[in-house]
Amino acid sequence: MEKMEKKKKRKAAVMGEHKVYGTPDSDQPPSSTCCSGCGSVLHCTAPEVAGYLPSEKFKVLLDRDRLGSSVCQRCFLLVHHQRALAVEMSKEEYRDVVRGIRSRQALVLLIVDLLDLPDSVVPDLGDLVGGNKRVVVLGNKVDLLPRDADNYLQRIKRQLSRYCGDAGVGGGAGDSAAADVHLISAKTGYGIENLISSLQRSWRYKGDVYLVGAANAGKSTLFNTLLDSDYCKSKGTDAIHKATISPWPGTTLNLLKFPIINPTPYRLFRRKERLEKDSRQTEGDMSPEELRRLQTFSKQGYLVGRIGRTFRVDPTPKRDEVQFDADSLAYGEYGAEEETAAESAPVKDVEFSHNELKDAHWLFDTPGIMKENDVLSLLTDSEVKMVVPRQAIVPRTFVLKPGMVLFLGALGRIDYLQGEKSCWFSVVASNQLPVHITALDKADAIYQKHAGNVLLGVPSGGEERMKSFPPLVSQDITLKGLGYLQATADIKMSSAGWVAVTAMEGQEVVLRAYTPGGSGLSLRSPPLLPHIVTLKGERVRKSSAYKPKKSPGLLLDSHPSAGQGAKSIPAKKKKKKKTTTQKKA
Structure with a gap:
């Protein structure tokens, strides 16, 4: 029974369903104070309305005139639990x-x-x-x-x-x-x-x-x-x-x-x-x-x-930011009026x-x-965190022959249909978003089997998740190469990133690109980073992939008179391990 309950909780987290703690009070009028995190008017009327605080916490803060330093339940969950609580706002x-x-x-x-x-x-x-x-x-x-x-x-x-x-x-x-x-x-x-x-x-x-x-x-x-x-x-x-x-x-x-x-x-x-x-x-x-x-x-x-x-x-x-302990607002753990030492302590506000x-x-x-038509609107909380880049993007480059397919998770697919020679496809997207290369005749079967699972990564949640996910919709694209050192265009997939296509000069390349429901699919020319293919590492043996290569970070001077000079970021010094001789000494 315990295992079943844990499984249900994990499934709810994957699908973006989050528990709302505490109880609402529809008879309590909204306050005139806004949440200091998102700007919504604070209230305890309905959890699905922006600015909601549980009535147990709202009334205590209202009586103590401390609503001004509080955040709503949605902001608290976003900051401290990295979970998004759905609100009704068009x-x-x-x-x-x-x-x-x-x-x-x-x-x-x-x-x-x-x-x-x-x-x-x-x-x-x-x-x-x-x-x-x-x-x-x-x-x-x-x-x-x-x-x-x-x-x-x-x-x-x-x-x-x-x-x-x-x-x-x-x-x-x-x-x-x-x-x-x-x-x-x-x-x-x-x-x-x-x-x-x-x-x-x-x-x-x-x-x-x-x-x-x-x-x-x-x-x-x-x-x-x-x-x-x-x-x-x-x-x-x-x-x-x-x-x-x-x-x-x-x-x-x-x-x-x-x-x-x-x-x-x-x-x-x-x-x-x-x-x-x-x-x-x-x-x-x-x-x-x-x-x-x-x-x-x-x-x-x-x-x-x-x-x-x-x-x-x-x-x-x-x-002090007035916060609430989500667990303490679950039914039966503490009385609604119970005070903690932190809450009763005087707060020195700066005004x-x-x-x-x-x-x-x-x-x-x-x-x-x-x-x-933003692809992020189709995703759950955990999927958004995988798709939105939070770290420096390390480009991943692949060389494809005609008849090969590149999957960007299950959010994008590019089929290389026609061309005289191989082309380079440089992926500029979150490093957590998987890239998979396969043959054209196997692509449909791979999508049917692995969309929603580990191989393609996003979306996640298996067959149940894919039942509500829009099917891939295609668009045909024809490009002309500008040389092996310069991309001809970016195939952009909304907020999920893009793929820069590099082909030999004068070569005509016919591609077919897919996104869920066709959302956010567009062609950007000229490309934003036309020489991205030059950042690839060595070719991985018996593979279409090149080793990814990250550039070092640079500190650029902020003052205009400094000429925007670039300096290398000072590296963190590692402590040297003592040798056996040093230890004996």
Whole structure:
């Protein structure tokens, strides 16, 4: 009996069904306080509505006037258990929140996911935020892309600018360049100091600033990074809770904000001094915490930047985040009114005074714009975590002859139908997403047998899972090769990544590509990383695969006067083992 119960729990976890702890109370009116993690109004009415807290916890916090420092149950599960709790909120409701910008004087920071170009460029941005807004385009997640050739960052920036111009961002349709474009990594800090300097020089303190972009583009990560930087008032780090971030699209449900620091001439001068000092620092000058941060991020991304604080307040205990123990809210374990020592202990909150905020301008994090035909909407929690890249992407290259097939999990399939010679297929996707090569006459049987199982990996859950999963829908593609060192196009599979196709110059290649229900399948030309095939390692004997090869991480100087010089990330020193002679001595 116990085994059966455990099996049911495992199955529920695979299918994305999560237990909601505690009990709702439909008679209790909603509060006027928002969740500090996602921005939803806190209530205890219904678990499927955004902002839900169990009534046992909600009422206690309401009586103690501590709702302001709490997070909803959904945010708690996302952060501490990496589980997404489904909420009832339509795509149009997300867009309605963003439309509130239209009547305001504001600067719009458009966050674009470089791993999902051009689909992550919001096509109707002018309709959402108003046509009179100045827009700065931020190409995020550049740290995950490998360096395929010299000056690859300038090439990506030009391509991003062109896509934004075609979408009418920063100019009319077909415009060759958006108003202002930056490449950044909200996670590793690359490009953030330059972005802050640019905003303080150009926008200064004219009005509020809004982070806008497609779901899962990294807005909340950037919000948290800027909260700990010179862009936020110095007390903000202690006074404002960080946004909830997760790989699931649609995590932020309403507006989150922090006050922007006024860039006075004195503050700009002090900041410039700090940046110049930081750019001259060597490994020996860095603090142990800074070294650990750089070493950690160098394992997760190719580009790493340094972010510092010029102005700091006196160290004070951070405001306690009011959380709940999910297990303690299960039936019968504890009484609803039982207090813990942590809850009853006084909390020293850091708060802004009225004078500090009366003339303040704010940076707002907005809900993500949900994309159409996105493959992530078809996946469960565990599957999303396998598909969305969280580490530096190591390209995997395979050489295929006509009559061979490449599977990207069970989310994508490319059949090489016709061509004179072999072609190279370079997969740019999460390193956890399996790639399988087979013959054309065996491909259908392999999909029927292994879709939902270990070989193809995603989706997972066996035959039961595949019953509700859309069948693969095909699209025929004809390409002409540009040479064995340059890809001719990317076959893009929505948020799951893409496959760059490289063929001999002048060779015509006929392919057939598949995705579930045809979702997110498109052809990108020119390719984002045209020389990706050059990053392959040696050929694996008796195989169509090449050994994957990862480039070393680089620390790029943040200060403009430093010339964006690249330095190798200092390697972690390993302790030498003592020899037998040393031990005896």
